[in-house]
Amino acid sequence: MIAAQQATQSSTIHVDAAIVAPNCTIQIVSAIHPTPVEYTHCEPHHAIAMQRQRKQAFSTGRYLIEGAEKRFEDIGRVLVLPANVPLEVRAEGGPTQAVRCIFNQDAYARITGLDELVHPNEMVGCLDVKSPRITDTLARLAGEAEAPGFASRVLAEALGTSLMVEIARYVNDLQPRSTIQRGGLARRTHRQIIEYVETQNGTPSLSDLAKLTGLSRRHLSRAFKQTTGQTIYDYVEQVRFNRAANMLADTDLLIKDIAFKLGFTCSSSFSVAFRRACGETPKSFRKRMRPGAPDEIASPLSLAA
Template sequence: MLTHGHESLVRVDTAHVVAELITHLPDSREGEVFEEPLHTIALQQRQPSYSCQGRYRVPNMRPDFQNIGRLLVLPAHVPLEVCTAERPDEVVRCMFTQEVLEEYGGDGHIFDGNVLSSLLNFRHPGIEDILNLLGNELRAPGFASKALVESLGMTLLIQFARYVREYPKGDVVYRGGLSRRHLRIITEAVEGNARCPSLSELSELAGVSLRHLTRSFKESTGMTVYAYVEQVRFEKARALLADTDLLVKDIAYRLGFSCASSLSVAFRKLAGESPQDYRKRVGRLGKAGASYSSH
C-alpha cells in the first residue's frame, strides 16, 4: 500500500490507535508536502546520518525551516513541507483521531502555536521507548499481539496528552536575540554532525562573540546554549548506545566528551541511569519483543 510517499510494511488497527511500520519510497524529493488524516507520532528507527528540515504550513507559524528530529509529531490535516530529499529507511508510528485525543487528553490543544512549534523536533524519552517497543512487536508479533499494541498505543497517547496539557500555551513569538540565520547555523552544526562543536567553535561558526552567543541564544530559545548542546549530545548518545555496539569510550570520543567518565556523568544527570545500564535495559526490551515470535 502506497500513501503519501510511504510504503506500509506492517499495520495493526486497534479500537483506539493504529500502529504502523513504514519505509519511504526511493524517489523522495525536496519540497514534498506530507499530510495525514490522523494525529501521527513517528520515530525513525535509527539516528539519521543527515540533517533534515521542515516546517508546518499553517498561518501564524514561523515560515523558516527547522530541524526535524528522530521523533516527530504530525498533527492531523497539518501539512508538513520537507526541504531535504533524504528520508529515513524505516519509521514506526502510532496514529489516533482527534476524538480519541480529546477523550483521553481533556482540554489539551495540539494545535496551539507553542505546542506545534515544539513537535518537529519532539523530545520525550518515554514516548521514544514506547515506539521502540511497538516497532519490535510489529516486526515479530507474538501472543496477544493486538492487545499489546493497543496497550502500548494507549500508554503513548496518554503520555502525549499529558505533554500537550502541560506545555506552555500562547501564540508563537520570535523573541529576538540571535537572528534566525545564526540559529540555523548553530542547530545545523550541533544536530547535523556526529560530533557536537564546543561553545567556542559555535561562536566562531556564527561569527559572534561567546558572550553574545550565550546571552542571545537564551533570549531566542528560552534555554542556555550549553543545556541545548548537552541535550542533543544526550540524544545522540542514547541512539548510539541503542543502535550500535560501540564502546562507551568510543561514543564519548565521537560526541566530543573528554573521556568515558565525562559522558557517564552527563548521561546519568539526564537519564537517571548510566550508559551501560541504559544499553542493557534497551537490549532487554529488544530481546523481549523478539522472543514473542518463538512462542
C-alpha cells in the first residue's frame, strides 16, 4: 500500500477520488494554480499522470538530475515522474485536474524485472508520453476511481500492473536525442502538418496530409512516427480531443454542435470517444471546468438547423 504524498508547491493539491491497491494507488487530483505558475514537483514513488483539463497555453518542464536535458521542453497530456527526481515546471496555471497512478520501486522492479525506470539522458521523452495504450488505461482508471464498480480494487490492481508493463515498454523504446537517426520529416513539413490539422474542422485523413505534403502515405506515416514518436492517427485524435476540451470549457456551444464541428456524425459517438479518451463524459467535463455554466443553451448552429 502506498501512502499519498503531495508536492510542495504554491498551490494545495486536493485528492478528489482514490483507489488504494497493493501495488499501486490511483488518484484523481485537482489544484488551482497562480497564473502563470512556476514550481518544482518531486514524487517519493514512481508515478504517471494524465492531465484532464483543457490544453494549457504553455506548459514546460525539465527533470533536475545529472544527465537529463537542461532545457525546458513541452509537457504533454501524459507524463512520467520517476521517484525522487525533481521536475521543474513552468506553465499557464489556473485550474488543473489529473489522474495519476503511483507505484513503488519494489513493485515496478518485481513486475518488470527492471531496477531503473528510465535513464536520465532519455527522460525528456517522459515529459510527453505518446502511447494510446497508456492513455486508454489511465482513462479507465479515472472512470473507476470516480465511479467505483464491483471489485474496483481488484480491477485497479490489474490495470495498474498492465500500466507498469506498458511504461517499461515505452521507456525501452526511447532513444537519447544524440542517437536518433535521420529519415524523419523536414521541420517545414512537420510544421505544415501541425498547422493544417490544428486549423481544420473534422478529421483530416492520411490521404489529405499526403496530398498536402506531396509525400506518399507510406513514407509520410513512417517519417511522422520517427519524428514525433506517435502515429498520424493518434496525433489527429489528440488534437481533436484538445479542441473538444477547449470548446467545452470556453464556449456555450451545445454538445451536439461541438460534435458536428469535430466531424462526428452524432453527439452520442462524440460522447463515447470523449469518455474513452479521458474517463468522463463531455457533460461532466464541462460541469467540472465551468461549475456555474448552464447544462445546455441555444447556439448559432442549433438555431440555423
